[in-house]
Amino acid sequence: MGRKNKLKKFAEITKFNNVFEAFELGDGKLYKNFNEKIDLKGKWRKEYFKNQSSIVLELACGKGEYTNAMAGKFPDKNFVGVDIKGNRIWKGAVKAREDNLLNVAFLRTRIEYLDSYFESGEVNEIWITFPDPFVKPSKANRRLTSLYFLDKYKNITSKDARFYLKTDDTDLYNFTIATVQSHPEYRLVSKTSDVYSGEYSDILGIKTYYERKHLLKGKKIKFIEFTRQ
Ligand SMILES: C[S@@+](CC[C@H](N)C(=O)[O-])C[C@H]1O[C@@H](n2cnc3c(N)ncnc32)[C@H](O)[C@@H]1O
Numbered sequence: 001m002g003r004k005n006k007l008k009k010f011a012e013i014t015k016f017n018n019v020f021e022a023f024e025l026g027d028g029k030l031y032k033n034f035n036e037k038i039d040l041k042g043k044w045r046k047e048y049f050k051n052q053s054s055i056v057l058e059l060a061c062g063k064g065e066y067t068n069a070m071a072g073k074f075p076d077k078n079f080v081g082v083d084i085k086g087n088r089i090w091k092g093a094v095k096a097r098e099d100n101l102l103n104v105a106f107l108r109t110r111i112e113y114l115d116s117y118f119e120s121g122e123v124n125e126i127w128i129t130f131p132d133p134f135v136k137p138s139k140a141n142r143r144l145t146s147l148y149f150l151d152k153y154k155n156i157t158s159k160d161a162r163f164y165l166k167t168d169d170t171d172l173y174n175f176t177i178a179t180v181q182s183h184p185e186y187r188l189v190s191k192t193s194d195v196y197s198g199e200y201s202d203i204l205g206i207k208t209y210y211e212r213k214h215l216l217k218g219k220k221i222k223f224i225e226f227t228r229q
Helices: 001-013 044-050 065-073 085-098 111-116 137-142 147-154 170-182 211-214
Strands: 019-021 030-032 036-038 056-059 078-083 104-108 123-129 157-167 188-193 221-227
Touching: 001 085, 019 085, 019 137, 044 056, 044 078, 044 104, 056 065, 056 104, 065 078, 065 085, 065 104, 065 123, 078 085, 085 104, 147 157, 147 170, 157 170, 170 188
Parallel strands: 019 104, 056 078, 056 123, 078 104, 123 157
Antiparallel strands: 019 030, 030 036, 157 221, 188 221
16 A cells, blocks of 8 residues: 555544544543544543443454444444554545444554553453464564463453454464463363364454455464453
């Protein structure tokens, strides 16, 4: 995508009412409708979704395929797609508006700062869809299922929260299993190293932009479910 097109999308999302942006990372302030400041920490249900339903996050959401598809299937839940890249979020936010999905929001921030924008216990479910594997050991902490991030997720999730990872990357798959099993406050529920080799649910069959690219290259899609305990 050309730089001009990206800049146009960055400017446009500032005016979308289903996108919230963190311009100063970690200061707790979010912005919508250009420069309207809004504090949603602990208030997503009351101030934005206007209901008491559960909140599901899609982390590294990119174009928000999981966020939008799940929101269509589960109108009784609220969905927030989180990514740092505004041009990708633009795509998801436009689709959510076209499909009239009122139970969808997008949050543009770094995932490291989630606890500035969600209160303890506010989130009930987290999907992590094809996150960057950060292969180099020196970058292991940046993997979205590292101990660093598992500790962060504890700060915003309910005690019975469920977590789902989809990845094409074997090292990240094995790393996540080991990390979850080593963490006293998380429990592995299920895992498969090849989702499409057997029966799979509708939800698991949702395909993201990156998933389609991996499948075209013949890669196997892996899935892990874990929970807090
Ligand atoms: C490989 S893409 C996957 C996008 C989408 N889930 C898909 O499957 O098509 C990884 C995404 O994670 C985002 N990302 C990686 N680390 C992040 C972080 N720490 N905070 C926010 N976004 C991050 C990137 O901006 C990118 O859009």
